Amino acid sequence: MDIKKITNRLLRFIFYRLIVRLVVLIVLGLNVRHRNRLPTTGPAILLANHNSHLDTMVLITLLSSRLLNRIKPVAAADYFLSSPLKAWFALNIVGILPIKRQKDTPDEDLLAPCYLSLEEGNILVFFPEGSRGEPEHLKAFKGGIAKLAERYPAVPITPVLLHGLGKVLPKGEKLLVPFFCDVFVGEPLYGFKDRKSFMAQLEERMAELSQEGVFPPWE
């Protein structure tokens, strides 16, 4: 391993284990339910609703630090690689797996980097809403996750419901405002019959999770 890689890994460790953890512990405060359902080994997929840049950070701090270098948040290449500094931070510190949102050729598979990563035994963090969107509103899930489930039926897909992070740091804001946040982990989904029933099952799991908490209005 070269020195650059070691430095990046060290920075990544400091970033997640020290900075993010401190912010999560003091500024935020988490209410985690069913933590034992989180994956302890790869390959696996963590699936969550997306409201904030903090979503990824919080999910990663919840997993064991031994897995740190195996966790790959799947993120839009056009957004995160748009400037050199942002790209360096996203790739080396946050550790994203960049994917494109637009096909260059009609038969290009945009999820190809995900296949490779899962085969390497990594844990993907996947946000099937596609983007952060309106804070604290669940958008319809896109079909990419079903494609992954179909191709890798043995890989557990753990749905996670996040609440509150979109209040702490919504899209387009730079100021952190403290709130307690909820993280409800659902039972992992295995096996795959067909796309339609898979998506229905997934949405049902998310709906069940949202029944577990009382979320005050945020208009």
Add this chain to the structure above:
Amino acid sequence: MSVFCVGPTVLWSLVGLYGILVAATAIHFFLKKTRPDSNFREIGLRIRSWWVMVSIFTLAMLLSRNVSLFFFAFISFLALKEYLSIIPTRRADRRVLFWAYLAIPFQYYWAGSGWYGMFIIFIPVYVFLFLPLCMVIIGETRNFLRSAGTLHWGLMTMVFSISHVAYLLVLPQSGNPGSGGAGLLLFLVFLTQSNDVSQFLWGKSFGKRKIVPSVSPNKTLEGFIGGVGTTTVFAVLLSGLLTPFSFPIAIVAGILISTAGFVGDVTISAIKRDIGIKDSGNLLPGHGGILDRIDSLTYTAPLFFHFTYYLYY
């Protein structure tokens, strides 16, 4: 000169506090062994949380006055955060909420520097007038009054009220030559918390008549009266050690703390019932959130402070 920043009376009272914890842990252990069919899990969790809370509290008290001030400021922060996380808030008010949080370091700075005039009007006057101004500048009028009202209520209870505990620490030694402000603080916090426990125990053992059924169905008249009695006895016993109170004053202080503590408890219960939740959070296993633990203190702190301030300072 002792190595700690508190006098011997406070030190011995803290030792006594650990004695009570050891006793509670032993009784719980004994009950669990002799009555294996009953469920003491919740109580066990509660006692364990008490150990953590008492340890942090004593550490803060022993280290220095500033650490204690910081400790109570942090409690205000946690309480305000919990409150703002359970009530409805407006997206437009994100920045206003940020200003509200910022009131905490200021309020505790006024307390720490002993600037009584500023301490007593900062939140009720300046913050009260400033936050609606921010909201007007942002320009969202939907639910304006609800938002301004709930935010101010939160700041008054979680920051203004609780900061009175901290102000006890900066009161001049002359008002309480034996134990100083730290003695009064320990007296207030111990009696407020033990009053919660004794009301709970009396209610569990002898509770029959509901006292405020629509707000808190578990609260009984027997629990309330038992709590007032126990707390008043404690107040008399501890007053010689920690306070300048004479016998009749100690009785009044005991009745004041136990009654106000009860009111603070049911006030937070009313809010939780309004929102539709049982616990305000899950920070303290067995207890719930931080609001579930300091609810009584939001009433006892300012009332006990002014009672003492009027009589002795």
